[in-house]
Amino acid sequence: xxxxxxxDADCFYAAVEMRDDPSLxxxxxxxxxxxxxxxxxxxxxxxxxxxxxxxxxxSSVAKRLCPDLLIIPGNMSKYQEVSRxxxxxxxxxxxxxxxxxxxxxxxDVSESGAFGGSATLIAQEIRQRIENxxxxxxxxxxxxxxxxxxxxxxxxxPNGIKTVSPSEVQAFVTDIxxxxxxxxxxxxxEKLSVMGVETCGDLKNISFDQLLKSFGxxxxxxxxxxxxxxxxPVQVSRDRKSLSVEHTFAFDLEGTEQCIQQLPNIxxxxxxxxxxxxxxxxxxKYYLKLKFSDFSQxxxxxxxxxxxxxxxxxxxxxxxxxxxxxxxxxxxxxxxLTAPISNQLSLFS
Numbered sequence: 212x213x214x215x216x217x218x219d220a221d222c223f224y225a226a227v228e229m230r231d232d233p234s235l236x237x238x239x240x241x242x243x244x245x246x247x248x249x250x251x252x253x254x255x256x257x258x259x260x261x262x263x264x265x266x267x268x269x270s271s272v273a274k275r276l277c278p279d280l281l282i283i284p285g286n287m288s289k290y291q292e293v294s295r296x297x298x299x300x301x302x303x304x305x306x307x308x309x310x311x312x313x314x315x316x317x318x319d320v321s322e323s324g325a326f327g328g329s330a331t332l333i334a335q336e337i338r339q340r341i342e343n344x345x346x347x348x349x350x351x352x353x354x355x356x357x358x359x360x361x362x363x364x365x366x367x368x369p370n371g372i373k374t375v376s377p378s379e380v381q382a383f384v385t386d387i388x389x390x391x392x393x394x395x396x397x398x399x400x401e402k403l404s405v406m407g408v409e410t411c412g413d414l415k416n417i418s419f420d421q422l423l424k425s426f427g428x429x430x431x432x433x434x435x436x437x438x439x440x441x442x443x444p445v446q447v448s449r450d451r452k453s454l455s456v457e458h459t460f461a462f463d464l465e466g467t468e469q470c471i472q473q474l475p476n477i478x479x480x481x482x483x484x485x486x487x488x489x490x491x492x493x494x495x496k497y498y499l500k501l502k503f504s505d506f507s508q509x510x511x512x513x514x515x516x517x518x519x520x521x522x523x524x525x526x527x528x529x530x531x532x533x534x535x536x537x538x539x540x541x542x543x544x545x546x547x548l549t550a551p552i553s554n555q556l557s558l559f560s
Contacts, residue, residue: 212377214321214330215445217352217360218301218337220314221369224285225256227293230346239264239277242285246270249459249540253285257369269506290314296345304333309445314349317357319445331374338372358441359383362391384439385412392436394429402426411437454490455498455545456481463504463538470501470528470539477544478521485546493548494519499527502541509534512547 220226224242229235239259244250250270262277274280294313301308307319318337326332334351341349348370352363359375363383366373375383388410389395389403402425408414414437422430435441458477464470485491495515502508511531513523524544532539 212321213319213355214323214328215354215357215360216318216320216330216334216337217354217357217364218297218316218318218334218341218349219351219361219364219368220297220341220347220349222254222256222260223293223314223347224254224290225259226347227290228283228285229256231289235281239280241270241273241280241282243270243273243282244284246274246282248461250282251459252282255280293345293347297341297349300337300340300344304337307445307447309447317360317445331372334372334374338370342370355380356439356441357443357445358393358436359439361393362387365391380439384437385410385415387411389414392433394432399426399429411439451488451490451548453498453545453547454481454484454488455500455543456484457500457541457543459502459541460539463540464542465538467529467532470532470542471525473542474524474528474544475521477542478524481544481546490546490548494546495549496547497523497527498543498545498547499524499531500541500543500545501528501531501535501539502543503535504538504540506540507535507537508541 225240228240228242239256239262241252241255241259241264243252252264252266252268252270252273254266255264255273259277259280264273264277264280270282273282290313297314298308298310298316301316301318304323304325305318305320309317311317320330320333323333326336330353334353338349338351341347350364350368350370351372352360352366353372353374354360354363355377359380363373363375389408390400392411395403403414406417406421406425408417414433419430419434422433426433456477458473460473464473497513497515498510500508500510509531511527513527528542
């Protein structure tokens, strides 16, 4: 039986800033772009979250919710250094580590001999060492699979730990909201809600045939998760599936003509990134994303046919814009990739 730990830092970027400037601990704090532009928050401390401020929220919205919110730009090199320190600690217990982001990772400690093989005690020591050596806190979930471990790591946040033993899995999974299930987005949640499904316990009572009809290939994973089953291994290397660039504009772009004027610079930045990552041979699809002034968005893809042609992005832009016909606040372009590529880059980073 596997022993999986999910580690997740508590408001990571903000925690590092509060560590370096303790006066920030007592104020609502967020890391992100300024509120007088099109800035978006990367994270917020727990004092800010009391006002409803959250990650990925436009800075202007966050300031309306919390007028006293202090927004600072952050320091990525500093956060990367703390991440390296965390991973050095992880490697003292296992080499089977799957990073999800700078501050989040799965660890498979099934073969670790530390603490007599107790995953809970290993997680406790990792948490303590991270706090002692980096000055920030992390939360941990311990279970026999990735799904349960990830949910468990949120259970006692911040600075907490939750272990779900094999005998507790069924009782634990019953009350998990389906929104917490990997791959279940807003559209899937709405479909499930219509079916009377709000929790994994509800989901477990839906027949596989009904799930298959509504969710296709996703049905099997939904049914497995509803039973607390997740056979996915902890992957030491994570393959990049896409390479993209996005720009958020200070002012909305009115009509396709203004959007088209912006596209060449974005495409050029994408070309530079492709060259740097040496992934030209792995490109299989064009990809374009538009986010509109009301924060609705649409994405569109097209398979590669022959040589790469920048003009395809212009065609995709026209098609994507016609779906909403609203002012545009963000344009993203990219490629879907096939073969494994090292050093994962997050989507639209």
